[in-house]
Amino acid sequence: MKQTPWLVGTRLPTRNLRLYCFSYAGGGAHAYTPWQRALGPNIELSAIQMPGRGARMGEPPVESMTQLVETLVDVIVSDADMPYAFFGHSLGGLIAFEVARCLARQRKTMPQRLIVSGCAAPQHRNQSRQLHRLSDDALIQALADYNGTPPEILANQELMALLLPMIRADFGLAERYAYLAGPSLDIPISVFAGTEDQHVSSAGKWAEESSVTCRVHSFEGDHFFIHTRRDAVVACLKRELESDILSLPWKTNATAFLRIGKCEGSAPGHPPLVSVG
Numbered sequence: 618m619k620q621t622p623w624l625v626g627t628r629l630p631t632r633n634l635r636l637y638c639f640s641y642a643g644g645g646a647h648a649y650t651p652w653q654r655a656l657g658p659n660i661e662l663s664a665i666q667m668p669g670r671g672a673r674m675g676e677p678p679v680e681s682m683t684q685l686v687e688t689l690v691d692v693i694v695s696d697a698d699m700p701y702a703f704f705g706h707s708l709g710g711l712i713a714f715e716v717a718r719c720l721a722r723q724r725k726t727m728p729q730r731l732i733v734s735g736c737a738a739p740q741h742r743n744q745s746r747q748l749h750r751l752s753d754d755a756l757i758q759a760l761a762d763y764n765g766t767p768p769e770i771l772a773n774q775e776l777m778a779l780l781l782p783m784i785r786a787d788f789g790l791a792e793r794y795a796y797l798a799g800p801s802l803d804i805p806i807s808v809f810a811g812t813e814d815q816h817v818s819s820a821g822k823w824a825e826e827s828s829v830t831c832r833v834h835s836f837e838g839d840h841f842f843i844h845t846r847r848d849a850v851v852a853c854l855k856r857e858l859e860s861d862i863l864s865l866p867w868k869t870n871a872t873a874f875l876r877i878g879k880c881e882g883s884a885p886g887h888p889p890l891v892s893v894g
Contacts, residue, residue: 626662627661633659635661635663635697637704638665640708641706641708642787649704659859659862660859686712702858703731706734708791709736711794713733717731717804730857738819749785809853
């Protein structure tokens with residue numbers, strides 16, 4: 618993993634595949650880095666850290682999807698020295714999808730798989746909600762409705778004053794997004810969906826974006842099932858990626874110990890500092 622403020626993770630000497638994780642609106646790399654232990658030594662997690670959060674809190678948030686995608690393509694092309702995959706939740710799924718499309722247009726090495734979570738299919742998104750245009754008070758109430766941010770965080774006026782510009786910019790990325798028809802991706806797509814997620818209703822439509830396969834995995838929970846069912850989500854993610862590792866033309870001895878199984882099991886995770894759509 619090359620040194621860049623855009624990527625957070627630890628290089629693993631036994632890795633066979635690198636997983637780039639794209640966060641939801643208001644989230645950051647901290648939402649994914651705890652997953653590394655459960656993913657094991659064969660999958661190296663590299664979390665995308667966008668400006669305006671974490672160690673990049675002092676930087677202005679990105680407000681252009683085109684600019685963001687072009688930058689991330691350059692970052693990943695420079696960094697991806699081995700087979701890799703994408704995982705993105707909510708806004709992160711949309712960003713990961715557009716990065717994959719840009720890589721395909723540029724005829725760059727593609728990810729082994731795109732995993733989108735809590736994310737409506739791009740051509741079937743409901744753009745009627747314009748949360749980035751709300752007043753501060755109304756936006757904070759909208760965050761509460763998403764049920765992903767601890768109430769004590771939302772009640773902290775000084776902290777929210779720091780976070781709201783970044784959150785508003787992230788919502789703007791999603792809500793100004795305009796889907797442009799194009800060739801379907803020549804890679805498999807896996808879709809993770811919450812059974813009680815009121816914000817996503819078209820998970821199965823992701824099949825229109827892959828010329829290979831599309832599998833939908835359902836988890837009990839609302840929009841932030843990736844936290845309340847974290848163990849189940851990471852276990853399923855690991856099994857999807859292990860199957861990809863075993864299909865690679867080259868393998869290390871470590872892959873002999875991989876086991877492929879059903880996506881099952883669950884345990885509560887820990888919510889991040891800020892969790893929005």
